[in-house]
Amino acid sequence: MSYWEEKHSEDSDKFQSDCINVGHKISTKGANFFMCFVDGSRQSEIAFESAMNLRRKFDHINVFHAYKDIPDLQPASWRHKALETKFDCELTGRIPSTLYSLTFVDRRGSDVNDVVHEVVDPMYFRPESNQRSPLSTPPDFIVMGHHGRKGQKERKASIGTTADQALRNIHYPCMIVKNLVPAGERSYLMAV
Numbered sequence: 392m393s394y395w396e397e398k399h400s401e402d403s404d405k406f407q408s409d410c411i412n413v414g415h416k417i418s419t420k421g422a423n424f425f426m427c428f429v430d431g432s433r434q435s436e437i438a439f440e441s442a443m444n445l446r447r448k449f450d451h452i453n454v455f456h457a458y459k460d461i462p463d464l465q466p467a468s469w470r471h472k473a474l475e476t477k478f479d480c481e482l483t484g485r486i487p488s489t490l491y492s493l494t495f496v497d498r499r500g501s502d503v504n505d506v507v508h509e510v511v512d513p514m515y516f517r518p519e520s521n522q523r524s525p526l527s528t529p530p531d532f533i534v535m536g537h538h539g540r541k542g543q544k545e546r547k548a549s550i551g552t553t554a555d556q557a558l559r560n561i562h563y564p565c566m567i568v569k570n571l572v573p574a575g576e577r578s579y580l581m582a583v
Contacts (some may be wrong), residue, residue: 408443423450426530431469434536441568442534452491454478457506459497492524504556530563537569
């Protein structure tokens with residue numbers, strides 16, 4: 392390996408560890424509530440793995456999916472029952488059932504961004520609020536993929552619409568994950 396390849400490899404590994412350390416610093420207050428957005432795409436699986444890597448011993452993880460049930464137009468692996476079973480099996484094998492939850496919300500024609508915003512709106516977690524969020528507590532940290540089922544945009548620098556909306560409008564720290572393999576600045580996007 393040449394000097395420059397070795398140097399780039401060290402820089403990439405350092406950047407990845409720095410991003411993971413930011414997540415760990417946020418989570419130093421004790422047991423935390425991590426929220427991971429999934430939709431069945433490869434990117435959501437990468438986000439899920441990153442959330443599991445960030446998670447410490449007593450942290451709670453919530454797997455969230457806003458689905459629109461149209462069986463004729465979706466592959467079987469993208470349907471909400473298949474995703475629910477998949478993540479339930481995956482989590483059961485890794486952590487105790489008291490430390491994870493699955494939140495699958497039927498969006499009923501609404502835009503996924505609207506559903507996400509409603510679920511994590513800080514107003515819904517106040518005791519005096521008339522409306523309640525399906526989550527038991529506000530998330531401490533949100534992890535999501537760079538893009539969703541539609542795939543990456545033509546412009547390589549842009550992110551998916553849900554990731555973009557989350558970074559702009561959600562009032563909690565977010566981590567947008569592009570890939571698990573360290574690729575320097577191109578692997579993670581953090582908003583704290």
